[in-house]
Amino acid sequence: MNFLAKHSAQLNGEVICPGDKSISQRVVMIASFLDADINITGFLNGNDPISTANALNQIGAGINIDATNVSITRREGALISSSNTIDLGNSGTGIRLLMGFISGLGIEATLTGDESLIKRPMKRVSIPLSEMGALITTSASGTPPINVMTGSLINNFEYDMPISSAQVKSAILLAGLTANKKVTVVEKKITRDHTERMINFFGGNVEVISEGEGRRITLHPTKLISKDHYKVAGDFSSASFLIVAGLIAKNSEILIKNVGLNQTRSGLLSVLKKMGANIQILNQKTECNEDVGDLLVKSSALHGIEIGGAIIPNIIDEIPILSIAASCAEGKTTIKDAKELRVKESDRLEAIASGLEVLNVSHYLYEDGIEISGVKEIVPSDQPIDSFDDHRIAMSFLISSLASSKDIKVMNCENIYTSFPSFFDEMKKIGLNMERHG
Ligand code: S3P
Secondary structure, three states, X not given: OOEEEEOOOOOEEEEXXXXXXXXXXXXXXXXXXXXXXXXXXXXXXXXXXXXXXHHHHHOOOEEEEXXXXXXXXXXXXXXXXOOOOEXXXXXHHHHHHHHHHHHHHOOOEXXXXXXXXXXXXXXXXXXXXXXXXXXXXXXXOOOOOEXXXXXXXXXXXEEEOOOOOXXXXXXXXXXXXXXXXXXXXXXOOOOOOHHHHHHHHOOOEEEEEEEOOEEEXXXXXXXXXXXXXXEOOEOHHHHHHHHHHHHHOOOOEEEEEEEEOOOOOOHHHHHHHHOOXXXXXXXXXXXXXXXXEEEEEEOOOOEOOEEOHHHHHHHHHHHHHHHHHHHOOEOEEEEOOOHHHHHOOOOHHHHHHHHHHHHOOOEEEEOOEEEEXXXXXXXXXXXXXXXXXXXXXXXXXXXXXHHEOOXXXXXXXXXHHHHOOOHHHHHHHHOOEEXXXX
16 A cells, blocks of 8 residues: 655644554553453554464454454453464564563463564563473574463573663563562663553552663562553654644644553653753643653744764654654754664665655664754655555654655555554645555
């Protein structure tokens, strides 16, 4: 599915941010482990959370999805082994978190995924889980399929993460949770903390202590308390496409409602503000132990800055769209310390560089980042842009049309449905002129 984004005059109006992908996947896992019925609202009805929910149903969870409402019916702790291979589609979060969740349950399962997921590194999770006592194998190259067999997890396992990854941290915490064992994970830089917040929301005991630029996180075994309702916050990463769209389009003003503002996720706000962005936070509140609010975004004259260090894990999924903001900013923007981008749904540094080439935006690629020289107006060549089957690359380059003198065609946009299924409708509603093109 290819899309053509035509030059649009301005953006105006209100958008409701879709449910958070990371939170939606965590809540179906943790709620499947509770011993009572629960109703979840604001669930992201996208391909990734659906893959994760289907995977959980294959091991006996009773998850029912009706649009953005999810109900999970009482299971009396009966999560069971699956003899059929479980397919997590495109979802790195789904497969990695389930590796921990299933290892702790002491059941067996084989996990795999689509063409992109079966190329992604899984040893970062299987190594610490094996050290913890799990019996888990990957392919010879450290990729799926993953075999989880019945192991016995130790108490007091401690892991110093060599990379700052919320997926690795969450897999270990979930293994501790389902095995009822104490675990400690040390992260050198702070990563998204939805797992910690959610376990505590459900009456668990996760202790978090600051350590240098990072954190020391300990899960103490505690039986979780059932709640009858959980509301998923809006996805900051999805909102980031709308935010940058509002900033780079001329004479625009958009209100994005229900945006998750967890500080470990919303680093892009401070980055964009440093670049000169006009963004106001309204109606901030806490729901289900997560911060949410509305964002009022106005067209802004941006300027380039240098970005690196501890903020990177907090903006990691937003770097593709940040590159579009940088392309429209005066001067140079340099992004460093972001090597992890090379092992996302695509090699995102290569994918960004390849798209910027078509946009005629000059840039220099580093092993761990990119330098982008902004332009007043994007004047693309006539070639289509390759999304590399990556949802965030596809959405970023469709948004770049707002600063372009010509139409922009982006190839293979199917994977937008993994994280932001209403992207086309919502963008059209506020004025982005976009159509399906082959
Ligand atoms: C995620 C963590 C991040 C992020 C991914 C979602 C999560 O990955 O890029 O989209 O839900 O925990 P890493 O843990 O690999 O940094």
